[in-house]
Amino acid sequence: MLYVVTGPPAAGKSSWIEARAKPRDLVIDLDRITRALTGPGASQWDHDPIASKVGLRARYAAIDEAVKHLDDVDVYLIHTMPSATWLARYRRLEAEIVTVDPGEQVVRDRVRAMRSSAMDRVVTRWYRHYRGGRSQPVAAQASRDW
Template identity: 70%
Template sequence: MLYVITGPPAGGKSTWIQAHATPRDIVIDMDRIASALTGPGAPGWNQDTVVQRVAQRARFAAIDEAVKHLDEVDVYLIHTMPGPKALARYRRLGARMVVVDPGEDTVRERVRSMRSTAMDRVVTRWYRHYRRQGSQPVTAQSSRDW
């Protein structure tokens, strides 16, 4: 099964996956990929342009390979704000969409305390997009201690 986990930055997507995935499952997460591609001491949420470009290419390759094995393993894919083309692909693959959103106030507080100020714009964009779509979160669970 393909699980596509969406939600705002600092919403608890990784924590949701930790609670549901098994050691044998495949987890595709830009933060984890960027961390694996950078040296010691790099920030956990690395927004460096070159790092993001390389990590994005690795992510695309990982997705393309992982979906070939959906009959063998579950795949958990974090995609904060998938566009129409990605959503169509996920539908074709029979993905289960999971929205993890603890609420805008909680997310904004987490971003203020843990992330760069640039992420605040992504939070605003995410909430505008999902309000327009009329989407409701699948879970409003709390995530890790922030």
């Protein structure tokens, strides 16, 4: 099964996956991929632009390969704001789309405490895009202990 986990930054998407994925399952998370490609001491979330570009390419390759193995393993894919094109692709793959959203104020508090100020723009964009019925939260997940 393919699980596409969406939600604003700091919503608890990784925690939702950690509570469900088994060791053999595949987890495709751009932050984890980018961290794996950078040196010691690199930021956990505020990535260098070059590292981000390389990480994104690696993520695309991981998705392309992982979906070939859906009969054998579950794949958990974090995609904060999938476009209509990506959503159509995920639907063709019969993915379960999961939206993790503990609420805008909780997210903004977490971003303020843990992330760069640039991430606040992403939070605003996410809530503008997903408010008004385009997506309904199906899982409110408590995140890690911040």
